[in-house]
Amino acid sequence: MLPYATLEEAATALGRNLTFAETLWFNYSAQKSDYFLYCHNILFLFVIFSVVPLPMLVIELLGSSSFDKYKIQPKVRLSFPEMFGCYKDVMRMFFLVVGPLQLVSYPSIKLCGFMQLIGIRTGLPLPSAWEIFVQLAVYFMVEDYTNYWIHRFLHGKWGYEKIHRVHHEYSAPISYAAPYAHWAEVLILGIPSFLGPAVVPGHMITFWLWIALRQIEAIETHSGYDFPWTPTKYIPFYGGADYHDYHHYVGGQSQSNFASVFTYCDFIYGTDKGYRYQKKVLSKMKEELRGVGEKNGGFYQDLKSE
Numbered sequence: 001m002l003p004y005a006t007l008e009e010a011a012t013a014l015g016r017n018l019t020f021a022e023t024l025w026f027n028y029s030a031q032k033s034d035y036f037l038y039c040h041n042i043l044f045l046f047v048i049f050s051v052v053p054l055p056m057l058v059i060e061l062l063g064s065s066s067f068d069k070y071k072i073q074p075k076v077r078l079s080f081p082e083m084f085g086c087y088k089d090v091m092r093m094f095f096l097v098v099g100p101l102q103l104v105s106y107p108s109i110k111l112c113g114f115m116q117l118i119g120i121r122t123g124l125p126l127p128s129a130w131e132i133f134v135q136l137a138v139y140f141m142v143e144d145y146t147n148y149w150i151h152r153f154l155h156g157k158w159g160y161e162k163i164h165r166v167h168h169e170y171s172a173p174i175s176y177a178a179p180y181a182h183w184a185e186v187l188i189l190g191i192p193s194f195l196g197p198a199v200v201p202g203h204m205i206t207f208w209l210w211i212a213l214r215q216i217e218a219i220e221t222h223s224g225y226d227f228p229w230t231p232t233k234y235i236p237f238y239g240g241a242d243y244h245d246y247h248h249y250v251g252g253q254s255q256s257n258f259a260s261v262f263t264y265c266d267f268i269y270g271t272d273k274g275y276r277y278q279k280k281v282l283s284k285m286k287e288e289l290r291g292v293g294e295k296n297g298g299f300y301q302d303l304k305s306e
């Protein structure tokens with residue numbers, strides 16, 4: 001809820017005319033409570049997880065050779081009922097766990113903000129593009145680091161058997177399986193997502209962007225396809241689909257590639273050695289058997305059948 005009744009009042013308070021984006025924001029949010037704006041996240045989650053994986057579903061069902069050469073585990077292909085089943089399971093989880101979690105997490109975020117006398121703000125002026133960029137970078141770094149250690153803990157005997165095993169039911173992940181996990185894992189891994197905004201609170205728009213981008217990143221990472229043209233290839237130390245796919249391929253025994261976004265944690269703590277070794281061996285094999293390698297395209301699967 002903005003503390004101005006009209007655009008003129010807002011302009012007077014700011015000491016300048018509102019930008020186009022600020023006018024849009026005023027018109028949309030002026031009469032809405034902060035809590036209601038915060039809860040938009042639930043809608044974004046439902047929409048993003050329903051829509052963003054759709055192209056990957058079509059690509060998987062088409063089975064076209066132009067895309068298949070980028071499939072990381074080409075010998076594993078799920079049918080439409082299997083993928084739809086995964087989607088239904090994830091939606092049920094959203095409805096029963098993620099949605100309610102969002103509803104009750106607002107007071108704690110608010111509390112953290114209050115403690116720092118900042119809080120996630122909804123007012124004017126809007127943050128600059130630079131501020132949004134820096135805060136998003138911090139959120140991704142905080143999430144990545146915290147997620148690394150929680151994920152690594154979940155690969156212990158107890159954590160894996162009781163909780164994390166569910167996420168690893170897909171040894172060849174698909175986009176819809178990105179949030180497919182035990183309800184306890186969904187709750188636990190919610191902490192890294194909220195930690196960044198709690199520590200460095202920004203504008204509500206930045207928070208929305210963060211939730212959306214983090215989900216899109218997870219969908220891409222679980223896509224099962226390693227497209228060379230994906231823009232994320234230009235992000236320094238970005239893991240991507242190939243990186244996380246290896247973690248799923250190895251499965252419960254995996255002690256490699258724990259990080260959710262970047263590669264530096266696994267590098268620093270020495271948990272990327274298996275992946276690096278495989279990559280080296282496979283690229284050597286690919287060199288030697290260039291023709292065969294290009295035809296099959298599936299690195300890990302080829303190795304498995306060796």
Ligand SMILES: [Zn+2]
Nearest residue numbers: 151155164247
């Ligand atoms: Zn895992």
Ligand SMILES: [Zn+2]
Nearest residue numbers: 167222244248
């Ligand atoms: Zn995963």
